[in-house]
Amino acid sequence: MFSIGSFQEVAYIFSAILFIYGLKMLSREDSAPAGNLVSSIGMLLAVIVSLIEVVNPILVLSAMLIGGLIGSLFAIRVKMTSIPEMVALFNGFGGLSSYLLAWSELQSLNSVNIITLIGALTIFIGGLTFSGSLIAFFKLSEYLKSTPSFLNSLSKYLLVICLVYLGLFSSYILLQSFGISPSFLPNFELSFFIFLVVSVFAGLVFVLPIGGGDMPVVISLLNSLSGIAAALAGIVLSNTALIVAGCLVGASGLVLTLIMAKSMNRDLYNIFFVGYKSSSSSRGEVDGEIRPISSEDAYLILESASSVLVVPGYGMAVAQAQHVVKELGDLLQENSCEVSFGIHPVAGRMPGHMNVLLAEANVSYDDLFEPKDLNPKMSTIDVVLVIGANDVVNPSATEEPGSPIYGMPILEVHKSKTVIVLKRSMSSGFAGVQNPLFFKENSRMLFGDAKETISKLVSEFKD
Amino acid sequence: MFSIGSFQEVAYIFSAILFIYGLKMLSREDSAPAGNLVSSIGMLLAVIVSLIEVVNPILVLSAMLIGGLIGSLFAIRVKMTSIPEMVALFNGFGGLSSYLLAWSELQSLNSVNIITLIGALTIFIGGLTFSGSLIAFFKLSEYLKSTPSFLNSLSKYLLVICLVYLGLFSSYILLQSFGISPSFLPNFELSFFIFLVVSVFAGLVFVLPIGGGDMPVVISLLNSLSGIAAALAGIVLSNTALIVAGCLVGASGLVLTLIMAKSMNRDLYNIFFVGYKSSSSSRGEVDGEIRPISSEDAYLILESASSVLVVPGYGMAVAQAQHVVKELGDLLQENSCEVSFGIHPVAGRMPGHMNVLLAEANVSYDDLFEPKDLNPKMSTIDVVLVIGANDVVNPSATEEPGSPIYGMPILEVHKSKTVIVLKRSMSSGFAGVQNPLFFKENSRMLFGDAKETISKLVSEFKD
Amino acid sequence: MMEIYLLLFFILVLSIFLGLELISKIPSTLHTPLMSGANAISGITLVGALSLGTEGTLQTVLAFFAVLFASINVFGGYLVTNRMLRMFRKK
Amino acid sequence: MMEIYLLLFFILVLSIFLGLELISKIPSTLHTPLMSGANAISGITLVGALSLGTEGTLQTVLAFFAVLFASINVFGGYLVTNRMLRMFRKK
Amino acid sequence: MILGAILPNNSGDKRTTLHPDSIKPILDMGIDISFESGLCKGINLEDSVLENLGAKATDRQDCIRSSDILFSTSPLGAGEIKIMKKDSFFIGLMDPFTSKAQFEGFSQRGNSAVSMEFIPRITRAQKMDVLSSQSNLAGYVAVIESAKELNLALPMMMTAAGTLKPANIFVIGVGVAGLQAIATAKRLGAKVEAFDTREVVEEQVKSLGAKFVKIDLGATEETTQGYAKELTSEQIQKQKMLQKEVCVRSDIVITTAQIFGRPAPSIIDKETIESMKPGSVIFDMAVESGGNVEGSKINQIVNHKGVKIMGLSNLPSFAANHASFALSNNLINFVLEFYNQEQGNLEVNFEDEIVKSALLVNKGKITNEVFK
Amino acid sequence: MILGAILPNNSGDKRTTLHPDSIKPILDMGIDISFESGLCKGINLEDSVLENLGAKATDRQDCIRSSDILFSTSPLGAGEIKIMKKDSFFIGLMDPFTSKAQFEGFSQRGNSAVSMEFIPRITRAQKMDVLSSQSNLAGYVAVIESAKELNLALPMMMTAAGTLKPANIFVIGVGVAGLQAIATAKRLGAKVEAFDTREVVEEQVKSLGAKFVKIDLGATEETTQGYAKELTSEQIQKQKMLQKEVCVRSDIVITTAQIFGRPAPSIIDKETIESMKPGSVIFDMAVESGGNVEGSKINQIVNHKGVKIMGLSNLPSFAANHASFALSNNLINFVLEFYNQEQGNLEVNFEDEIVKSALLVNKGKITNEVFK
Ligand SMILES: NC(=O)c1ccc[n+]([C@@H]2O[C@H](COP(=O)([O-])OP(=O)(O)OC[C@H]3O[C@@H](n4cnc5c(N)ncnc54)[C@H](OP(=O)(O)O)[C@@H]3O)[C@@H](O)[C@H]2O)c1
Numbered sequence A, B: 001m002f003s004i005g006s007f008q009e010v011a012y013i014f015s016a017i018l019f020i021y022g023l024k025m026l027s028r029e030d031s032a033p034a035g036n037l038v039s040s041i042g043m044l045l046a047v048i049v050s051l052i053e054v055v056n057p058i059l060v061l062s063a064m065l066i067g068g069l070i071g072s073l074f075a076i077r078v079k080m081t082s083i084p085e086m087v088a089l090f091n092g093f094g095g096l097s098s099y100l101l102a103w104s105e106l107q108s109l110n111s112v113n114i115i116t117l118i119g120a121l122t123i124f125i126g127g128l129t130f131s132g133s134l135i136a137f138f139k140l141s142e143y144l145k146s147t148p149s150f151l152n153s154l155s156k157y158l159l160v161i162c163l164v165y166l167g168l169f170s171s172y173i174l175l176q177s178f179g180i181s182p183s184f185l186p187n188f189e190l191s192f193f194i195f196l197v198v199s200v201f202a203g204l205v206f207v208l209p210i211g212g213g214d215m216p217v218v219i220s221l222l223n224s225l226s227g228i229a230a231a232l233a234g235i236v237l238s239n240t241a242l243i244v245a246g247c248l249v250g251a252s253g254l255v256l257t258l259i260m261a262k263s264m265n266r267d268l269y270n271i272f273f274v275g276y277k278s279s280s281s282s283r284g285e286v287d288g289e290i291r292p293i294s295s296e297d298a299y300l301i302l303e304s305a306s307s308v309l310v311v312p313g314y315g316m317a318v319a320q321a322q323h324v325v326k327e328l329g330d331l332l333q334e335n336s337c338e339v340s341f342g343i344h345p346v347a348g349r350m351p352g353h354m355n356v357l358l359a360e361a362n363v364s365y366d367d368l369f370e371p372k373d374l375n376p377k378m379s380t381i382d383v384v385l386v387i388g389a390n391d392v393v394n395p396s397a398t399e400e401p402g403s404p405i406y407g408m409p410i411l412e413v414h415k416s417k418t419v420i421v422l423k424r425s426m427s428s429g430f431a432g433v434q435n436p437l438f439f440k441e442n443s444r445m446l447f448g449d450a451k452e453t454i455s456k457l458v459s460e461f462k463d
Numbered sequence C, D: 001m002m003e004i005y006l007l008l009f010f011i012l013v014l015s016i017f018l019g020l021e022l023i024s025k026i027p028s029t030l031h032t033p034l035m036s037g038a039n040a041i042s043g044i045t046l047v048g049a050l051s052l053g054t055e056g057t058l059q060t061v062l063a064f065f066a067v068l069f070a071s072i073n074v075f076g077g078y079l080v081t082n083r084m085l086r087m088f089r090k091k
Numbered sequence E, F: 001m002i003l004g005a006i007l008p009n010n011s012g013d014k015r016t017t018l019h020p021d022s023i024k025p026i027l028d029m030g031i032d033i034s035f036e037s038g039l040c041k042g043i044n045l046e047d048s049v050l051e052n053l054g055a056k057a058t059d060r061q062d063c064i065r066s067s068d069i070l071f072s073t074s075p076l077g078a079g080e081i082k083i084m085k086k087d088s089f090f091i092g093l094m095d096p097f098t099s100k101a102q103f104e105g106f107s108q109r110g111n112s113a114v115s116m117e118f119i120p121r122i123t124r125a126q127k128m129d130v131l132s133s134q135s136n137l138a139g140y141v142a143v144i145e146s147a148k149e150l151n152l153a154l155p156m157m158m159t160a161a162g163t164l165k166p167a168n169i170f171v172i173g174v175g176v177a178g179l180q181a182i183a184t185a186k187r188l189g190a191k192v193e194a195f196d197t198r199e200v201v202e203e204q205v206k207s208l209g210a211k212f213v214k215i216d217l218g219a220t221e222e223t224t225q226g227y228a229k230e231l232t233s234e235q236i237q238k239q240k241m242l243q244k245e246v247c248v249r250s251d252i253v254i255t256t257a258q259i260f261g262r263p264a265p266s267i268i269d270k271e272t273i274e275s276m277k278p279g280s281v282i283f284d285m286a287v288e289s290g291g292n293v294e295g296s297k298i299n300q301i302v303n304h305k306g307v308k309i310m311g312l313s314n315l316p317s318f319a320a321n322h323a324s325f326a327l328s329n330n331l332i333n334f335v336l337e338f339y340n341q342e343q344g345n346l347e348v349n350f351e352d353e354i355v356k357s358a359l360l361v362n363k364g365k366i367t368n369e370v371f372k
């Protein structure tokens, strides 16, 4: 009663379940190693049942053997520091495999129909993933350093051309499937061949202009794409294992990409379309624009910081946020991040105002530092968290001789890598002057009552 | 190229997406009303495309009209206080519908095969859901008050008999599908008829013995079952809409059931198998068993409490948990729960020990109460959170004349509805005596360092 | 034939996992509305009931009542959920 | 035929939703391992590649390399992920 | 049945044994109260306050003569014991180790005497534990008084005029008083370190957020009541040496080291004092039982090379109102525990651990071995 | 260039204008320091401490005679002004409203004088703001001193001997001193309420976790410097009345109400005092400028019907070490701000807001309208 096909199908269902569990486990620190194992068992199961009705066992097995050997060697030999580029490379091979698979399948199809279209999409995404990953690999391993900037702007146009060709070819297929033979492209064989080349070329021009610092996000995106390619290939082959596993990777990979981009305080648009601009050294232009940020994004920035300076001001006192500030500090510390507190002598409204509050919250005196200790090493600090302080971090005190606060020594937080400012609005502090810090390129405004905002951050940290 | 069938299929995919979003939105306070709307649009879509190829439109439409009218009238007329029983009733009708559907389908099947088996399962679950929900409805609306206890224990056996018949009938079908006609049951028609009755009877004996207080959990479980019945019916009819929607309800309903049971501090085993025993008035038998609890479960209990008393002791001081305790208190208060602190005169290791710590954490003096104020109203308090206190809540001080602490006035927390005790182990306090409180039926032990445990609770509260 | 059932079964499994992931934490105020809303969705049997054949009397009667009761579940379920949720909003 | 494709599409949609729900918060230390682990899973194309026909030379070559590269992805991916995770465990 | 209360014969003691806020339960029991006129003047209250509650003001002699139970914070003179009512109870602070004469008086008269210093440290007796309730306030007072004498503010303040460093406070001996001193100093923002010979104390010190100084003295002991046992002279020597470096970095040193029934150990010597910063303060809380600090004098602030050695006595009396409230609650709790309302007398049950320990003289018979 | 510092002529003031921890920047600038012998004895330090850093001890006359800049915490006598070096600067606390005679002296000699009381309250000048740095410590001292005098412990303690209620403290006037008083009292666990006529203060009070008492007095004003303006007599009357009920429930009342350059308003009268609980404490921080409390006397604790009215003066001197550190930082910051190292002199730039406000006498010319 059971055919080999249904037997395979049942096995695929099981391996899908294993993949689901595997991915879920991989996203928690304690279960991650086990998660990888579970997912690999899923893979083993799927592969074994597929081997049952292989057409050309020798060919296939030898290919698997060689591939397995190469992959394993790479994986075992690679230096720990080179792992990211290795992941990129593997990912590219995955994409290439989908590309070849769809190519082969289209080759053997005898009619042009909707499946042909899906196959074409597979080829495009697979090819793009392959070449894109290769570029990422070269960039990361520093074979490819900087791209000349004229190439960068050129790439943009080339990418558009690739996409236009994708559109043309797709409509060509659609029209053919309805029996119409359009003339805007040459005969099918030639158009298809061009398409094969264009697909690979697309990945090249897509990734080339992106700065090396953004590569991890790019790889994650390409990983998600390779999942989608697998899923589409699954449709072409009517293979549920491919569909489910591919979609899982595609969707969760997308989520991961967004999370990674946020934790680097970058948005995807920036990375892919103005990438080369902002990934070059960012000079402190004041451009009159503020950048609000959500507490989730702020969490992601803090979560991946390795040194955080907390600068409390009168706003912390008003919000009575000292206890949650202390808690946040503790959590950061547990996250193996170095936390210090920068106390400006006139922060608050009375001498020692911050000291009273932080002592109440049990912040150790040893963690409190004065501006003169902190300013020299400000540029080494990953993130400064300004909690309801304003005048005491106002760079015009040192930069604008006309300012009423000119001459006051300040905490020069604008010199750190990233500043997150917690306040309720854009209104000014005690001295009543606007604060250029808020407009610096490395500043983010986290609006809201300080206590509530920090409570949110704290809860993000605790899951 | 598109058949009506594929058109329906596409529509079903959309309505499945709407159900997914709807359910997701229903589980958050701000989006819940919109979520219900989204899910109802999904339903509308599914129903409309199904109406396209109805066999007997007049019959069907009139049935829908009547059903719709009755349902709407019930829904609009019902008093707010009677909503839970209304939900139970509707749920029962859903189960009944699956029951009838599968019956009809089995009636028209011309061979006995694996689908017949699934149909039979549908009937059993549908029937059980129907009659179970009816009982729940009657219990909640107080038509049915208490069941005589002999019936209660009888029900258990009857339920087993029902399940045995289910097993018999299933194997009967399986054997028949392989062409064997077993003789342990009468001919198919008769066995099937008995099965129809048994299915309904099963729900009756399943729900009858369960106490009224546990009804919400039961309804939630029956709701999950009705989803499963729909999904199984979907397999019988090869209808993806039923499969997906049914499974979503079945699975998420199960999760909800577990959450509800935990928030009532009951476990499912207790509800369904010893339900009648513990839902009768629970007298304070000491039975020498402690009941550990996880912080997630403790969160669920606290989340649905409307008055909480916090009793800190030396353990809070050792853990330096005062700040997180204060935070937890604030969160509970935001959750519209009344929070007070019970300070025993000798809690800690020096006079006023708790006062120092709580003042440091900014707990208002007005929230602190002495045993003499609290003891008289202890029985009205939903949850007492004992944080590292031991001797000062030890009932042997009032109950056991031989005890070394006999004669000390204590905080009589064991008289409250639920006590959650936070400590690291079962070891004793300063006085070195065992504490019978920990063994009371209304006590739960939440083991671990108090600060860590409360931090976990706090983060649960913040999502 | 077999294959279709297997695909349906695959769909069933995936939906179950999705259902399990979908809900993780619910404020206690939403327990009942969520239950009721989910209950309304389980009225999807209506869609199945609509497709029932009506050959014999028994079948006709069964189909009629299957549709009737499923309709009660669907209409009543959505409306009553809506009423409940409206009430919360006012608070 | 059509119907099977629709069911496959249904499966695709459900898997996407499941994938979106599956991961919500990841410690930054796990970003790379998770990416790499997911990447290994996407080597599932291997399963597809195994079923490719090998009629002409082109097809044979394509099939051979499809299997070869997918295998690199699968074996390399799982192993490298494992190495990374082992490293964390030591800390 | 009459309960009487008299003024202490030491005029420096402002405490009273009958605080108006605590006598209601006694009157509710049907016990009459008579008190020496001016009893509450130490806490700025007129006789009328007690009288309005139903107590009666008399003169001292009358009060002693008529009371069945007599409360006092100081031992009676021999002449006064003679005029006590027959079969009556003296209940209060007897200071039994130094005022031995009174025992003779009691045994001659055949009266009974309860020494509240001997209330055992069992859970049930905590509400009568005068030593605890008074040491507690003493710990608080010690910090306030030393903060006043120190020429620094205790908390850290980072200000425009420079960073004022927090004061370092070192508490030696962490009993009830030491703990409260730690708590109070922490509250004021000082950096607090503490040391005690009993090891259990480490956790308690940390539970108040202060730092415990580890000094290994080898085996040290504790009585069943939780009191420390005396150290050997080598141990004391070692302690002094290792303690010195902590003292040197401290602005205030508070010593509370006591051994029940024995003179306090001398643990801070001239050498240590002279190594401290000028302007520092040493507060010797054990000054009344011999002193922990070389050169400390009762009720004086000795300035030794710029270091102030404070030897104030009767510290609870500095917060006289609260101290009186706690004290009278303790005494009254004792009476309520053993008062038999039907028979109208105190029930002496020698089975009871509290009675066994605190009733030093029973109807003229000295029951405690130590004072026989 | 020589910077000199002399002892205050008020022997109660223990502060010094040259704290050893703050003079390094001055010496680094190449300025010589000469000081009156015994300058630091108030903070228990010998001359040698300063001398070891490179300063020179002289006698008072020499010091005045030789200094180009002279630091002092009290105005000079007429005879002393006469012997000042020509073109030299006096920098310090001039107490200009009460010691008017000195202006004549300066104008005759043609010297310059900077009154640190007149440092304007602008952001840049905060590091020189002596009034702030000293009021801050005064606020702390006021609480410690009143806590000492009160016969209660400030924090709440729930103990076996009964619950000791927390003390209620009411702070009137929430400037720098008032804020620090609130902070210190809160730290000690008291229940704190506060009132000020300036409305902006409400948020600041709450930012310390205390309660603000709302008393509606109609329109009240504030100068650009943040000082309060005087109230009308009806307003004062209203304030007294409404304040009374808060005083009645308070154990300690601390008043800091001051109006810059004017006598302090009298805001607590006999009636209010008499309605307070016996044993309560009123601490009048404005006693030096006329007093907020009826009957308060400088440097005395007046006992008015059981209520202690404390009128201590020169409070910062009670924490003399920290006060000196802050004070000398303030003065030195002033010098550093205006010292021209190349020319070796103080640069008087009348464009500068700080100079404009604080330099009361410029080369013999009185520049401030008020003192002409
Ligand atoms: N320390 C002293 O002795 C003393 C004495 C008097 C004056 N001052 C002056 O006070 C100032 C102190 O500087 P600072 O940086 O501490 O304070 P600040 O400049 O006054 O700024 C405080 C900031 O906190 C924000 N804030 C207020 N409430 C908040 C809440 N609940 N949650 C989040 N943010 C909140 C406000 O912005 P939003 O309104 O947008 O939230 C405001 O910009 C200096 O100018 C100093 O000269 C100091």
Ligand SMILES: NC(=O)c1ccc[n+]([C@@H]2O[C@H](COP(=O)([O-])OP(=O)(O)OC[C@H]3O[C@@H](n4cnc5c(N)ncnc54)[C@H](OP(=O)(O)O)[C@@H]3O)[C@@H](O)[C@H]2O)c1
Pocket (backbone or CB within 6 Å): B312, B313, B314, B315, B316, B318, B319, B345, B346, B347, B348, B349, B350, B351, B352, B353, B387, B388, B389, B390, B391, B392, B393, B422, B423, B424, B425, B426, B427, B428, B429, B430, B431, B448, B449, B450, B451, E123, E126
């Ligand atoms: N207040 C006073 O003046 C004074 C003075 C001296 C003695 N005493 C005596 O001290 C006792 C006070 O009673 P109490 O109920 O406050 O304390 P307790 O009876 O001593 O009990 C404290 C409990 O806290 C738990 N604990 C310790 N560290 C913890 C941590 N980090 N996290 C969670 N739990 C922790 C311990 O259990 P685990 O080890 O299992 O965690 C212990 O059972 C009374 O017997 C009293 O007579 C009081």
Ligand SMILES: NC(=O)c1ccc[n+]([C@@H]2O[C@H](COP(=O)([O-])OP(=O)(O)OC[C@H]3O[C@@H](n4cnc5c(N)ncnc54)[C@H](O)[C@@H]3O)[C@@H](O)[C@H]2O)c1
Pocket (backbone or CB within 6 Å): B349, E120, E121, E122, E123, E125, E126, E129, E131, E132, E135, E172, E173, E174, E175, E176, E177, E178, E195, E196, E197, E198, E225, E226, E227, E228, E231, E239, E256, E257, E258, E259, E260, E265, E267
């Ligand atoms: N019922 C009760 O359970 C109860 C009541 C009150 C106190 N207690 C306990 O009794 C113990 C004693 O309290 P106390 O205040 O009466 O003690 P105490 O006044 O007798 O002595 C004060 C402290 O000095 C310490 N000490 C003695 N010699 C020392 C030395 N050479 N160096 C340093 N420290 C030295 C002692 O260990 C003690 O902690 C405490 O642990 C307290 O918690 C228990």
Ligand SMILES: NC(=O)c1ccc[n+]([C@@H]2O[C@H](COP(=O)([O-])OP(=O)(O)OC[C@H]3O[C@@H](n4cnc5c(N)ncnc54)[C@H](O)[C@@H]3O)[C@@H](O)[C@H]2O)c1
Pocket (backbone or CB within 6 Å): A349, F120, F121, F122, F123, F126, F129, F131, F132, F135, F172, F173, F174, F175, F176, F177, F178, F195, F196, F197, F198, F225, F226, F227, F228, F231, F239, F256, F257, F258, F259, F260, F265, F267
């Ligand atoms: N650079 C700066 O930015 C700076 C520096 C120091 C102080 N300040 C601000 O200046 C203000 C004044 O501080 P101060 O300490 O010098 O004040 P102060 O000593 O002159 O007066 C003390 C307080 O008494 C109040 N007061 C006056 N009359 C009163 C009455 N009838 N009832 C109640 N209160 C009355 C005043 O409003 C003031 O708050 C404060 O707001 C302070 O924050 C600003």
